Amino acid sequence: MNSQIINSQVINYNFQRGNVKSGIVHIGVGNFHRAHQEYYTNSLLEDPTQQQWGVCGVAMLPSDEALVQKLKSQDGEYTVTVCGRTGNDSIVKIGSLVELIWAVETPIAVVSKIADASIKIITLTITEGGYNIDKTTNEFILSDKKVQHDIANPQTPTTVFGFIAEGLRQRKAAGIGGLTILSCDNLQHNGKVTQKAFTAFIEAQDQDLAHWIKTNVTFPNSMVDRITPVTTPADMKRLNKLSGIQDLAPVYCEDFIQWVIEDNFIAGRPAWEKVGVEFTNDVSKYENMKLSLLNASHTLLSYPSLLIGYRKVDDAMHDATIIQFVRDFMDIDITPYVPAPENTDLDVYKTTLIERFANRSVSDQISRLCSDGISKFPVYIMPNLAKMINDDKDLTRVSFLVAAYRHYLKYKTDDKGLEFLLNEPWLTSDDQLLIDSNDPLAFLGLSAFQSIDLKSASKFVEQYVEFVSRIKEENTLEVLNSIVGLSVA
Secondary structure, three states: OEOOOOOOOEEOOOOOHHHOOEEEEEEOOOHHHHHOHHHHHHHHOOOHHHOOOEEEEEEOOHHHHHHHHHHHHOOOOEEEEEEOOOOOEEEEEEOOEEEEEEOOOOHHHHHHHHHOOOOOEEEEOOOHHHHOEOOOOOOEOOOOHHHHHHHHOOOOOOOHHHHHHHHHHHHHHHOOOOEEEEEOOOOOOHHHHHHHHHHHHHHHHOHHHHHHHHHHEEOOOEEEEOOOOOOOHHHHHHHHHHHOOEOOOOEEEEOOOEEEEEOOOOOOOOOHHHHOOEEEOOOHHHHHHHHHHHHHHHHHHHHHHHHHOOOEHHHHOOOHHHHHHHHHHHHHHHHHHOOOOOOOOHHHHHHHHHHHHOOOOOOOEHHHHHOOHHHHHHHHHHHHHHHHHHOOOOOHHHHHHHHHHHHHHHHOEOOOOOEOOOOOOOOOHHHHHHHHOOOHHHHOOOHHHOOOOHHHOHHHHHHHHHHHHHHHHOOHHHHHHHHHOOOOO
16 A cells, blocks of 8 residues: 555554454445444554454455455555544544455355454444345345355355354354354344344254354344445545545545444453443434434435435535425424433434535435435334324325335436436335336335335325325425425525
């Protein structure tokens, strides 16, 4: 890595990487992980008593090859540019990623690392859809072809479930002892979801191992938060000019960061509390607050903003109509269902969210927020929508959101006639038939919505059908203005 630093803002790590040993295997070395968990761990490794907690990153997908090669060419080092809301940025050089394995190239190395006695924790960022949970039954999908392959062929795994199961099996056989599997994905009760998925897989593959993990593996819940956009080629050029470092894999993120973890680590853990991580006995209030306010608001603003013609979140969040739309959603629709965690002022939290979304330095892509709605709606929108329907609440904003999501999926064109690409990796062929239908009610059978019988919610249906028609016949901003009570400029 070319480290000719020309900017005094660059903060270099202050530890000898040769003294750091991997104690954590992390699966999914994308931007969020590298701006969040690695960022915290990089700070912690300054403490010489904590240098057994370096990270071995594992990239699982064929599409990860380019990133793996870039990081390996830099010995795993990279920069994180932290973008302040007041325009003051800082650059941090990260050295905590001390090993990197591409599972496609060397699958045996992944299993061997998981089975290594020095590994005490496996952390995951595999996206909401990566846990292979059926959105209707809330059960692990054993019929998945890759899962079936791994159940039948434990020594040649291809899925995260197969790799971890084989690593655990080798630990059991060697008498090494267990470890902790810690999800860092945006799922409510993510530890319980992780436990359900891995337990179901292992019970189908190896009953003896299933019995062993009950007393040798823990699955803490956690809540993670830091807005981290995709890094485009233009971003890379900009970030490297700012840092003076020719980094092939730079990351940038906002200045806000939070990580709350249930303190349930069977084989020990890093002292992350020394660098700002919060440990608790109950993460649920933090999870609910973040998923219901931040993630749900991101989903709420994303599709209407894209249809209006915005492409950057900060641009959308300087539009008075969209700001009011998001704030009304937070205040009127969601706050009644969000008990504040201890020492948290919800009004301050919501105001901070608006500031974070509008951060010009981060300038997140709306397309990123729109991606994978099939996985996001069940987690961020549907739980509170069910409560709102049951309590006979105002459904205007959420019914408009669902109508906007349909328009986004069906027409792939904004109000200005500009086309956009969809990123819906979990969209099924049945979903596509419902999207293609000219009957708006058919869309309500989408897999993302199946936790609720939306067609039987008459008030929701009436508003939704009206918004479907209006978005098509008018323009999205005009409809949105009517919702928030503002006149069209």
